[in-house]
Amino acid sequence: MIGSSPTLTWLNVLIGFLFILFDSLLSLILGLGIGGSLIVAAARCILQLSIMGLILDKVFASNNIWGVFGIAVLLNFLGAFEATYNKSKRRFNNMFPLILASMLSATVPISILGTRFAMAQNPFWQPDQYVPVLGMILGNAISAIGIALNSVHKEFSENKDKIETYLAFGASRFEACKPVGKEALKLALLPTVNQMSVIGLISIPGMMTGAIVGGKSVEQAAKLQMISASSALSVLLALCFSLTTLVDSRCRIRPDRLDSRKPIFYRYRDAAGEKIWKGIKSLKFWGRKERGSEEERRGLLENHRD
Template identity: 30%
Template structure:
């Protein structure tokens, strides 16, 4: 297969003209989203340009300490973003989310890279960093939805929770319906996306590999495992985030002892 078709800087600038469509729509409906959209695109562009510069440097060095350090930075940023977008207390949720994401992402990483791919060097930058980045990004999205759903529904339905406790339910039993709802709302989009991969969508990793000249059969195998690892890591991260944060939120009487929301 031929190498991937390059995009010149002039052609890339032409691609930015597509942004006129959302800008005109947002202006017509007066959504107030034009500024935030332009800032988001500007940040994305700068961040991706910088990523292109230092990833090549990281790939050349291929030091496991540097690779792990970079992944830890990604996890910290993702955790901070999840808390900010969820509108929850920083003091209560930073440590639980960090711990949950670290444990789930690294566990799934080691299984995928060590057991499935059988890499001799588990922290090879060309595998470890992009695969971990995909897992972290999806875990972050799921955590935001799950925490929003769980704690806000608990805040609204405290009478239901107290009633369950008064009838002899343990805290875990009383919280089970709220956790179930959080899992449904956070993981349903991931499950829906997984169910239509190959039918109505070709995911980014698979498309990138094919454009880069990989055999489609190889790209399919990688994408299959990526979708599975995203689903499993998102589930583990979500459940652990809720479970660990509950130990900070509830008192000895199984009541929310501290302010959950900002």
């Protein structure tokens, strides 16, 4: 029986944060330009995990199926938001609801089947078992969807001649989009394939690590891996939605349905930040008195030149 793990405090979090600060300092010295992103990502991670911990504590304590259902919907909603607005450089029309539908259609059934039959949990919605599995599946699905859609959108934005050629020679929408979809799916699943090839030999996956820390035997923890099927299914659905949006039913490429701008709320955020920064810079000039009108300054310059 594995002993209980020690209780972590905010001091432990601070010690871990020091490594992020070191990476940021290294980025500043080498001019990598990612130091600020590292700090923001780390702060965001701490905030998100703190909030999630408070919510999950209540869900685990209630042991209620509706609480688990609500968490599942919330996690899928946040995952779709992340995949749409943060992982994708370009967005197609109605991308958020379509990505949400693809993630719900893939992650929820597979997580239910996995916990009920692969993990032999009865009932399947046992919070301390089902929620971590769903979170693991969603994490892999978000990364895979982001890679696949970025590949597709790049093809339609920068290299759509090949697709137009297929369509011009009478290819159907499916035939014209098939090479693009296959390449995007291959790229999306490549990290999963690479990860699975070293699992158990070099690396210990997160779900297995969590199970071991939680007190399960190593043999039991090794049986908790079920990530590739969910990633493939969610990516396939997302690709279908993307390709059928960018090539309509009349076999026309629709670049007008692809938006390369930042999401509108990020544009508002940047505009507000720019105004605040201008206001801060203008504070340097407060209290200074004008020493003359514009005409007087021009006259002084002309006299100086003479």
